Amino acid sequence: MDGDTTTEPDWGPFGRPLFDDASARALARVGVVDIGSNSVRLVVFNGAARSPAYFYNEKIMCALGAGMAETGRLNPEGRERALAALKRFRLLARGMELPPLTVVATAAMRDAEDGPEFRKQLESETGLKIHVIDGEEEARLSAQGVLLGWPGSYGLVCDIGGSSMELAEIHGGRVGKRMTSALGPLKFKDLEGGKKAREKYIRQTMAPLAQHMGAQRDRLFLVGGSWRAIARIDMERRGYPLHVLHEYRMDADAVRETVAFIEAADLDSLRHACGLSSSRMALVPYASEVLSQLIETFQPKDIAISSYGIREGLLFEQMPQELRDRDPLIEACRFAEKKDARMPGFGRTLYHFVLPLFPDAQPAQMRLMRAACLLHDVSWRAHPDYRAEVCFDYATRANLGGLKHHERIWLGLALLHRYRNKRHGTRFEELYDLLPPEAQTEAEVLGKAMRFGAMLWSVDAGQKNARLDWHPAQRRLRLNLSEELAPLYGEVTQARFKSLASALGSDNFDLQIEG
Known part of the structure; x- marks a missing residue:
């Protein structure tokens, strides 16, 4: 089919249901x-x-x-x-x-x-x-785009375009109140009276939005190219090393400082430094005036940039609830494993194998561990000298929903250590500081555990014939192998086991053969 319209029944914008099967992946x-x-x-x-x-x-x-x-x-x-x-x-x-x-x-x-x-x-x-x-439908679809990346999220979604700005409330994975306005920069940038006239127009236009939407002190999700451009400028001002706009976080003070930074800057030099088009940069000063008033009016707890908006919202609209309830990160990793791993399905076995090393792991960390295990082998086609870097790049810069920036770094470090013992000496070192030292160590442990566990490919999780035991108080690590699988414990396996023990701070490690 070539993109023309057809005589199919009208199911809405898509013209057909995309997800008839709720289990579709x-x-x-x-x-x-x-x-x-x-x-x-x-x-x-x-x-x-x-x-x-x-x-x-x-x-x-x-x-x-x-x-x-x-x-x-x-x-x-x-x-x-x-x-x-x-x-x-x-x-x-x-x-x-x-x-x-x-x-x-x-x-x-x-x-x-x-x-x-x-x-x-x-x-x-x-x-x-x-x-x-219409404007309210635009607001609803933009909010649903945010829900595609943040299932169950709450707060206020603000989508700015050239000629309008939409607001929508989200709570518990649902879209609530919504409203449109004429706060797109193209609508007011040429007002007579300059900046004072624009500020008055913005305040007057914002007032009924605040009255209709009510108090919104939760997270503010910013959707739209002008917001993303301001976020990119904020990164430039701060010297922030990870240039991924989705899930980038700011607070009210950062917004104020960046608006002042934009007002004082040479816009042409700034757009070159940030990689922005001239047409986008031309609207940034006016969008920043709207953002200043938006922050002052709604006083959000924090601010998150969303690369997902109306287009993603159209997809979300078509999903049955069962599919919406799934974790976008885990679904993406499952898909990648099935498509690219040498042994699809082994990621689940590997996850259960390494889990005893993290007895105090909370659900958020376990989720990242599961994602890492699913991705541990998807880059095997890369040259061995570059697999670690390819893995880190994939985790930190790929289009993966449901990941905060520090979680990207954690996942990237775990996958880097899947193929490399040491993380120093790479081109990514400026990114490591986005994680505290203890989190870097946790990611290293997981990576080395995956590197070691990959030596046991023939392990069947159902038989439980390979098991790790870790006793933190005694710093004792033990590998339990069935007699049948004992030959898997060769020289390379031993070296990787030793490296894992070292990452755990242990020199008390051994092999237990179970008959």
Whole structure:
């Protein structure tokens, strides 16, 4: 199929249910196009249904909403660029053999006088069906995108585009109150009276949002390109070493300092330093004024950047509750193991094998341990000299949902030690300090335990014929092997066992053969 519309029953934006089978784990390629006020983007999802990977991602800055505040109409040049983008995306969809593209349009298309006419033109010239959604629906879908990455999360989702800003409350995995506003930078950046006039406009527009949404003192989730650009600038200001925007955290003080930093900076030099486009950077000063008032109004406990928004929300919309309730990190790791590991399924055995080394592990740490064991062998095709670095890169920079930054480093270190005894002397050392020393040691222990456990591939978890015993008080480590598997304890296995004991701070380790 080539992305054209079909005669299938109308199931909503997707035109068909994606997840009829609640147990589905694999997601066939599906494409979503978001026609925003500032950009038009195609994203093609693939992989684990609960935590999809980005098979293809292309954004074209069209600025459809530029000048609308004065004319009430879409930017003529933006119309041409958006039409060209959709024609290109339709052909790309055909080449990828995608099912019909899902195309949604937001503030610019719904507010412009010529929006309905342009929609008809797009549909006529591309054969695609365009779904123009209202502001509250946009808020709901953006919030559901956040829930894709943070199941069961709570707080306030704020999605800023070029021509609008949406708010939605989430609690316990559900979307609650929601509201849209005209706080997109394209709507007010050219107000007469300069900064004072803009600040007055923002305050007046924010007031009914606060009245409707009520007190929101939990986490603030920021969705949208302008927010991500501000977060990237915050990283630059702080010298923060991990340039992954999803789950990046700020607080109110950091926002204030970064807004002042932006006001004092040479914007052209700053955008080059941060890798931002000129069209995105042009909106950042105005978005930062909105963010300042947003923080002052709602006073959130903390602030998290979400790379997931309306496009991911469309996928979440199609998921049955059973699939929504799954852990996105574990589902992604299971998918990776099945696709890339030499012995899919061994990760579960390995997890149970290493678990006795962590008798006091809490659920959050056990979750990371499970993820590490599932991923322990997915990079085996890399050159042996680089496997450790490939593993660390994968964990810290890959599109894995449900991971805080310090958890990425912990997982990365564990996988690095799966293939390398020492973590010093790598190009990643500036990232290690995002973890306290005791957490670095825990990750090392897990990594060396996985490195050792991988020598026991023939172990069947059901038979329990290989077992680790660890007694922290006595610092005593023992490997229990059945007589049948005793030959597995060769020279390399012994060396790795010794390395594991050393990581545990033990020189009291031995092998017990069980008849």
